[in-house]
Amino acid sequence: MFTPNKVRFSVREGTFAKIIERIIGSPITNNIIKFYAWLIGYWIGTDFVMSNDNHDIVASLFGELGILRRKDIPEIMMYEDIDLVRLPLLAGIIDSKGLCIPQEDVIELTLTDVCNAKNFVKISRSCGLQASISDPQNKCILHKASIIPSVLFRSNCKINDHKHDQLWGFQIKELGVGEYFGFVVDGNHRFLLGDFTVTHNTKLLDKIRQTNVQEGEAGGITQQIGATYFPMETIKTKTAPLNKDGKQEYKLPGLLIIDTPGHESFTNLRSRGSSLCNIAILVVDIMHGLEPQTLESLRLLRDRKTPFIVALNKIDRMYDWKPIPDNSFLDSLSKQSESVKREFQDRVEQTILAFAEQGLNSVLYYENKNFAKYVSLVPTSAITGEGIPDMLMLLVNLTQSRMSDALMYLSELECTVLEVKVIEGLGTTIDVVLSNGVLNEGDKIVLCGLNGPIVTTVRALLTPQPLKELRIKSAYIHNKSVKAALGVKISAQDLEKAIAGSRLMVVGPDDDEDDLKDEIMSDLKSLLSSIDKSGKGVCVQASTLGSLEALLEFLRTSKIPVSGINIGPVHKKDIMRAGIMLEKAKEFAVILCFDVKVDKEAQDLADDLVPGAIFNKKEPIIIGVDVVEGILRTGTPLCVVKTDPVTNQREIITLGKVTSMEQNHKATEIAKKGHTGAGIAIKIECAVYESSKTFGRHFVETDELYSKISRVSIDVLKESFRDDLSKDEWQLIIKLKKILDIN
Secondary structure (H helix, E strand, O other): OOOHHHOOOOOOHHHHHHHHHHHOOOOOOHHHHHHHHHHHHHHHHOOOOOOHHHHHHHHHHHHHHOOOOOOOOOHHHHHOOHHHHHHHHHHHHHHHHOEEEHHHOEEEEOOOOHHHHHHHHHHHHHOOOEEEEEOOOOEEEEEOHHHOOOOOOOOOOOOOOOHHHHOOOOOOOOOOHHHOOOOOOOOOEEEEEOOEEEEEOHHHHHHHHHHHHHHOOOOOOEEEOOEEEEEHHHHHHHOHHHOOOOOOOOOOOEEEEEEOOOOHHHHHHHOOOOOOOOOEEEEEEOOOEOOHHHHHHHHHHHHOOOOEEEEEEOHHHOOOOOOOOOOOHHHHHHOOOHHHHHHHHHHHHHHHHHHHHOOOOEEEHHHOOOOOOOEEEEEOOOOOOOOHHHHHHHHHHHHHHHOOOOOOOOOOOEEEEEEEEEEOOOEEEEEEEEEEOEEEOOOEEEEOEOOOOEEEEOOEEEEEOOOOOOOOHHHEEEEOEEEOOEEEEEEOOOOOOEOOOOEEEEOOOOOOHHHHHHHHHHHHHHHHOOOOOOOOOEEEEEOOHHHHHHHHHHHHHOOOOEEEEEEOOEOHHHHHHHHOHHHHOHHHOOEEEEOOOEOHHHHHHHHHOOOOOEEEOOOOEEEEEOOOOOEEEOOOEEEEEEEOOOOOOEEEEEEEEEEEEEEOOEEEOEEEOOOOOOOEEEEEEOOOOOOOOOEOOOEOOOOOEEEOOOHHHHHHHHHHOHHHOOHHHHHHHHHHHHHOOOO
């Protein structure tokens, strides 16, 4: 029998395979079960992939858990016995990726997959460990680490100077919903089929594209600007498992997959009557159903009356699913065990119920007899490629049979600006999607700019060479003319202020240039009309015209006024504009930014701008105040009273003495209630023997400041100045006695 305590941190592929060979066929004991769980944890943590020589050995042990390709923590193990399974599983992951700090009884590790990170923390907590994910460093941190088995599975390690030992771990990187949901989330892609647009999930595209890249076939994938072009021959190859008899007709020219981070660049075009998005693929995780991001995507699809199909993704995650790469779904399903088929049916029924709760009828695509009334569900796997032939075939059939009118080629130009980029050797360029019409070198074009309409001439129309990275300058092919549907990079003068998400028009021989300018700028003018005429409201800044529209619509429905808008990075002038609200309406002194960078000068200015009149936070403290009661004089000691919300204990914090005062930029020695107008600026300084205080730490804008009186000072007032004080002033002293707990 294999001796588990010989396994150390330096396990490599060959050793790993031998370990598995040793435990396969061994008598089942508690030690074997524990070590099996440890081995799974170690495999999940490792970066290596098995070679062909060792793959079968690993597959015989791990295949049924579905962790050969995607190393996810198996859900079935998260609820097993703590000592036999969960703790050894944690030990395996830690041995593979952990950094032990024995002195502090702490283990740190990072996990590439955010889902794994969350599950790791979940299992740890279920075992009685203090576990958390540290957001700034993206690390999982375990306290009370001594509970993790160390005698059975590894020797206690010491941190040494060996580079390999100190660099265990990897970063948890939040992928965002764009990795899973395929319609209205940043980071996703778009499909254009001729003039046919489909939204989709990132991993599904990656799977389709990867296969063709490996094949490297002539006439295969052609990279366009921010896009990947699939000719019909490639689509035929992809759908071959469903067209073995060769009877399927393909009438469409091909598939253009647009890759852009700005989803509103497309969705806002629907409201202008554009046919850029004719059909969408809504991607739903079959393991989790309709999540909040999916519901948001669904809402936008319904608002814009966009037809869509549903890709039920991650079928390979079902327990004991036996993958058949790039196979049709029905064929793969027929080869699964009865338990897998039952689980699949249960999850489909849950999904159908979830759609029914949203008021939609849905059914598996091969059972759909009425595409007008029922949403088609297509089971897929972006990892194994199963179901992708079904999805592509359904798209082809739907568009050819039900959308032929919408897919007609139009000579009228339809062009949308996706992104504004500076390219070395070309200057400022724009990436556009030409969804209809023709663009020629030398065409005079009009597009929307931040400072007004931009009129310029096309100097170059660029498309990358097939299978070349878009950012490589040498990869671009110069074209005299380009025809829709196509992604294209345009080089021209005066493009620095071009607005992403806006339309582009060509000035023809019979066109009135001024009319085109007005039409181009009408989109921006409609947004300007949403600005509150009172001048009070938040400022809004976004990366594209479409995202700005979406954000303004959200604020309108939330009844939040807007005082200013802008497109592009946040500069110092934007901070200064928003800073005006500090005087008009402090609750609106904010810039709502969406997918934009913040200039360093702007960030520094924003950090310095504290709500209220705070001129200096540290010694000497200089702040603006209003006198609410009594008289403020130079030399008055000030304090603030803090109450602990839990214990209700009060603490009196002495801030220092008022050493000088200014009103309307003039020095003054005294300030009374009602005479301060817009307020008075005071300087507070501590005595040499007192510790300095800081605004934001010891007191905040909402705190009230009081004269720091004492029992002795009150007695002196009574004895020497009784007749000099008014009745109101004596009432204030009585009030201060209660506030400061003076007997």
